[in-house]
Amino acid sequence: MQGRLPVLVFALLMAAIPFVPGLPPFWIVLLDNIGLSALVAMGLVLLTGVGGLTSFGQAAFCGFGAYTTAVLTTAYGLSPWLTLPLALAASGLAAVVLGLVTVRLSGHYLPLGTLAWGLGLFYLFSKLEFLGRNDGISGIPPLSIGAFRMIDPGSIYFAIWFAVIICAVLTMNLLDSRTGRAIRALRRGHIAAEAFGVHAPRAKLLVFIHAAVLAGLSGWLFAHLQRAVNPTPFGAQAGIEYLFVAVVGGAGYVWGGVLGAAIVVILKEILQSYLPYVFHGAGQLETIVFGILLVALLQLAPTGVWPWLTALLPLKPARRRLDTAIKLAPRDKVAAMPAVVLHIEHARKQFGGVIAVNDVSFDVQAREIVALIGPNGAGKSTTFNLITGVLTASGGTIAVMGRTIDNAPPQEVVKLGVARTFQHVKLVPDMSVLENVAIGAHLRGHAGAVASLLRLDRADEAGLLAEAARQIERVGLSAQINQPAGSLSLGQQRIVEIARALCVDPMLLLLDEPAAGLRHLEKQQLAELLRGLRDGGMSVLLVEHDMGFVMDLADRIVVLDFGSKIAEGTPASIRRNPEVIKAYLGAAS
């Protein structure tokens, strides 16, 4: 997304700093510490700011990296370079184990869970005999390349900042990819993302591992910078501080992590060296000031310093140029198109004592628009959720393209060619229309996380974005393609959801109140679009309250009332059906 030029300039600048004549050596030490902290914070940016998973336990992952190399180099005499992959693997493996337990937790359980195992691991580090208990391990050999031994802070500086810049680029690559989009989509709830084939726990685990490996790298570097490790830097306090770094810098931005590290490390240094003069050396004054500043900062700038800083700069991100000529391979489909696209037989859903859907049966044929209508609470949206696997049915069968879905999860249902929109719009408001729509094409791309990190996914990615752009054009929102989805009117957001659903290349489109919030002209355009889709071979099942719209558009109408089907037929017959009139207008009429 961002150009590579600023990163290059930054890298050159950092490379030049040690050669500035007269630079106090102490500044280099500070920069080393900033780099180490930035690595961890970067992982937290991805984990917390982007993925919405708050972790207080990152310091423990640093510990895995640091202790792995400390033990292997001192007790077994391994070369530090050999221990690098092992240290990363150790923290990654720890992340898999802890992640499997924690990432499925929602909301506040997650941060508290991480705090608890973070503390547990800290005590483990300080009690285990082979890790040297509270004294830790000393005599760790320095990093060396040939005869060049990185003994002083000035020489390991290059290793640290090389790691920071490489990791920042890799992390940004990951964010700006098919996988990254899935991760960003998950922050605001997983139902929409899962409806397009994103495997939520897997995506979360992936971010968790990424953040842990970055922390492990930081720990490995730390061990070789200090040449000694003890448990203190890997405790809960440190874990809290890393989160603080990410939030100060701007938890949603990779460079925010680096900026936050710089701010916090320098601030702490200033506080530690000057406060005793001001207050005549009483106690832990820096923690007091630190804590108060933290609270004040959250009240004044809750999104962190980085977005505030970039808003001051005149630079605007370059618009992405899209080559819409790139074709995306169609989804794998069943060879012969069956006559019945959706077959529902005695579908039933019970919530405790409430029967939301009561033995409902109906079919949707190929090339047909069917409307599902009924008063509020009739079970229309529940029926949608049963078809798409969001809810599991209490009974009955639902078959798509002749295959029973047997309570398959949403990720599997979408593979059969069923795409949907939501009654309450589920877009990511701060992502552009293009990126939101591209989530719909998730299953039609194949690039994995590693390919994304290394930028090997560009052809795949171009295809996905081109497809998204084509669908946006199809629904007539090309003018808004680069706007944040949240800035559109509610009606337009519903249309964006339709474009996202079309990216699946579906056989059956489920639309939940697509016309709500649209103006008359826009409704006509929507009806035109849906007729075009039908004539192109798609089937549409829609829930809608606008009777004019439904009667005009639908080939067939199914009417639900209190969970049961009360009528089915052509619009003309439904209009005259006494049961339907009674349901809508009451018994008296």
Added chain:
Amino acid sequence: MTIMLFLLQDGITNGAIYALLGLALVLVFAVTRVILIPQGEFVTYGALTYASLCSGQMPGTARLAVAMGIAAFGLDLFVSRGSLNRSLVARSLAVNIGLPVSIFALTYGLAGHNAPVVVNIALSLAIVAVIGLLLYRIAFQPIAHTSVLVLLIASVGCHLALQGFGLVFFGAEGQRGPPLSVAALTVGSLRFTGQSLAVYAMTIAFIVGLWLFFGLTLYGKALRATAVNRLGARLVGIRTTLSGQIAFLLAAVIGALSGILIVPITTLYYDTGFLIGLKGFVAAIIGGLISYPLTAIAALVVGCVEAFSSFYASNFKEVIVFTLILPVLLLRSLGAPAVEEEKD
């Protein structure tokens, strides 16, 4: 067998304290969505203020309360700078300045005059209660509408600041306080001190009290409504800022009381509270941050596990207590349905 009984007794006494703290955490979270990391500081403040008073010293926490009152008064004036009127200023002055200053004056007058234990307890509770109330006003009220994460980090900031103040006020040395009662009761081979009986009684009283308050009174229901939906609660006329202040006040009182209850049993340092508070957390998490009885039971389990592991594997006591949470989280994550949370 006797060892088992002793350990069990020890575990239950500690567990009762964790239960009190767990209850306070659940209370604050349920009303304000704040995960109250500084709960541990309320414990140390309560305990050490009480210990200082009993040894005839003037506790620094009384000064802190006054300073926080001044800050809160300033905030009040700043927030309503466009629409200042006399009654508003008078109310803010009374709550933010009058209350802490009068408690400070009372403490100043009584410190060093060998006041009875009950008076010292009341003073300690009052000081910490005011700090709790003002903490909400200063740190959390301005960001009450933000996400759980932002609140959590602010909470961490408060913890750091309060812990730093704790060191300034009470020094790095630990303190002990005089017991509430020297009476003792012997049942079989077990000896119950008056202190541990007081711990049990207080815990049970608070559990029942909170349960009645939230389940039966209109005000308790209003507090719960605030947690579920701030806007909705405001629309039906609940003053959400007041709810938050009351929750914090209650949590501070519970924390300080726990501190006063344990300071005669164990030596407390300025930073002990954090660890004690975290064990309350473990219990609160096991209770799902919503259920009071479940939290209380979980706290007893935590206390017993701690007591047994400190006897059989003393090195790994903390490791065991904090990893206890993992199987519970695992069960919860397997059992919990995938519920959609609408965030922000």
